[in-house]
Amino acid sequence: MSEKKNPSNLAVWLGIADNSFTRQKTVKFGDASAVNSGRAYGLITIFAVFLLWWLATSLEWIKPIYWPSFSAVGTRLEILLSEGFRNITLWDHIGISVYRVLSGVFYGAIIGIPLGLAMGLSSVARGMFDPxxxxxxxxxPLALIPLIILWFGIDEFAKIFLLFLASLFIMTISARAGVSSVRISKVHAAYSLGATKFQVLRLVILPNALPEIFTGLRTSMGVCWGTVVAAELVAADRGVGSMIMIAKNFLQTDTVVIGIFIIGIIGFSIEILMRLLEKKLIPWRGKG
Amino acid sequence: MKSLHIKDVTMTFNVPGGEDVHALEHVSLDLKPGELVSVLGPSGCGKSTLLNIIAGFLSPTAGEVTLEDERITGPSSERAVVVNGPSAERGMVFQQGALFEWMTVEKNIAFGPKMAGKPKAEIAATVERLLSVVGLEDFAKKSVYELSGGMQQRVALARCLANDPEVILMDEPLGALDALTREKMQGLVLKLWKETGKTIILITHSVEEALLLGERLIVMAPRPGRIEKEFHLPFAELGLEKTPREVKGMPEFVENRDKILTMIWEMEEDIMGYKEPAA
Known part of the structure; x- marks a missing residue:
């Protein structure tokens, strides 16, 4: 019998070779754990997209007004970084959008978490707020924009209020779910060890609900990021969303494309950051 | 030390739209201080319900449980509880553990004394003593989820001793462990009983465990849940000098085990109306 050679680490990382464990399996089709990251193919996809972009613009398959060339994007990015967009630097546009999201999630959490805990712990609170x-x-949340503009106009408060609403219910529901996920054996144990109701809440229910609450925070961040961009498209003079909307009016497609990339990158970064935080802050997640 | 009295306890659950469930009917039992009692019975015989009533998590439909002269109306640190832990097998999650997985081993053990408002130095001394009793000195700062199932149950045992309770209630404490770990832990339970002299009630559905870990063995029967028979056994005493393995190999042990097994088989056949096909 011939010995199988071990694949190189690089080949395994790229996903073009099975790792030493998967290699020994005879049943692979249908075994989800035998499907690897396929990074090599991901790189091919990315390369193909950029190649298509380059071909389409340099061979003028597509007009610059519909999709800009690399060089146009590069030049525009330089301008945006040095001069900003409409007298506001690119960093300020990004900063204000992120600030709105963080404020919205913050207020949503401050009100939503206690509300959700109350709903998980008391029939009165659940009955009152459930409807x-x-x-x-x-x-x-976007459906509320017209009403919020009517009430509060289009200033900063209106936007943060919209994001607050968007995150409020996510936070409430996740905190409520966190409370219901507490195993009764742990609550019983705490009482039998002499804990009072308040101690049970603080030392058992709250830490037990934290993983769910954190999932809520992560979801809120994502939803609020989507909502803020959309809200800025409708009514704002600053922020990444407003930047691409205004650029569109001036047919600055390169700015629009840059804006879209920035939105994607920030949304992705928020998700990654929240996952890292979660690993750091709640290492016991799913291990009870 | 206080004695425990279960007086004519009846527990009926009303199922909306269904028949009432008679989990316990006229159950009476008296425990002297320091007794080790195992409770054995097929599923549905109300043994966990009984334990929950003693712990104070359930209030009986009729009858009462008293610790010395004091009626039990709710949980208290006088009555410590140990329940089934996570399975020792990797990947299997029983999700019944009662340890606080967001705390380290020592914080778990310190929980009771802390709730009682003991001074810091005293808590630290208690924790250190209990860690050495259960053999986990080197694991004080570990998170409980880093430990194996058997070690987690050691933490649970240490934690329940930290408040120096009158009675320890164990509901299938070793049920999720593999056979080997389980046998070691049975030895530990006996050792703890000897060293602390606590009153212990242990619920199990393993006949072997019930024989080994009970000076008195209570066999319960279901529908309605009741005490069917009681045995006084020498094996717990013997287990203080011999290993669990040695005790389990004794002819008297084997004889008693077969007797009780036959009894439970017949009990199940009676109730289920089901006969094992002849071989």
């Missing part, structure tokens, strides 16, 4: 939460939850 509101269940009714408002399925409404996309």
């Amino acid at each position: 509101l939460v269940e009714f408002i939850r399925p409404i996309p």
Whole structure:
């Protein structure tokens, strides 16, 4: 019998060779764990996209007004970084959008977490707030924009209020779910060890609900990022969303494309950052 | 030390739209201080319900449980509880553990004394003593989820001793462990009983474990849940000098085990109306 040669680490990382464990499996089709990252193919995809971009613009398959060339994007990026867009630096546009998201999530968490905990712990609170939460939850935050503009105009408060609403119900529901995920054996144990109700809440229920609450925070961040961009498209003079909307009016497609990339990169970074934080802050997640 | 009295306890659960469940009917039992009692019975015989009533998590439909003269109406640090832990097998999650996985081993053990408002130095001394009793001195700063199932149950045992309770209630404490770990832990339970002299009630569905870990063995029967028979056994005493393995090999042990097994088989056949096909 011939010995199988071990594949190189690089080949395994790229996903073009099975790792030493998967290699020994005879059943691979249908075994989800035998499907690897396929990084090599990911690189091919990225390369193909950029190649298509380069070909389409340099061979003028597509007009610059619909999609800009690399060099146009590069030049525009330099201008945006040095002069900014409409007298506001690119960093300020990004900063204001991120600030709105963080404020919205912050206020949503401050109100939503205690509300959700109360709903998970008391029939009165659940009964009182359940109809509101269940009714408002399925409404996309964007549908509230007209009403919020009517009430508060288009200043900063209106935007943060919209994001607050977007995160409020996510936070409430996740905190409520966190409370219901607490195993009764742990609560019983705490009482039998002499804990008071308040100690049970602080030392058992709260830490037990933290993983769910954190998932809520992560979801809120994502939803609020999407909402802020959309809200800025509708009514704002600063922020990444408004930047691409205004650029569109001036047919500055290169700025629009840059804006879209920035939105994607920041959304992705938020997700990665939250996952790292979660690993660091809640290492016991899923291990009870 | 206080004695525990279970007086004519009946527990009926009303199932909306269904028949009432008679989890316990006229159950009476008296425990002297320092007794080690194992409770054995097929599923549905109300043994966990009984334990929950003693712990104070459930209030009986009729009858009462008293510790010395004091009626039990809720949980208290006088009555410590140890329940089933996570399985020792990797990947299997029983999700019944009662340890606080967000705390380290020593914080778990210190929980009770801390709630009682003991001074810091005293808590530290208690934790150190209990860690050495259960053999986990080197694991004080570890998170509980880093430990194996057997070690986690050691932490649970240490934690329940930290408040120096009158009674320790164990509900299948070793149920999720593999056979080897389980046998070691049975030895530990006996050792703890000897060293602390606590009153211990241990619920199990393993006949062997019930024989080994009970000066008194209570066999319960279901529908309605009741005490069927009681045995006084020498094996727990013997287990203080011999290893669990040695005790389990004794002819008297084997004889008793077969007797009780036959009894439980017949009990299940009676109830289920089901006969094992002849071989």
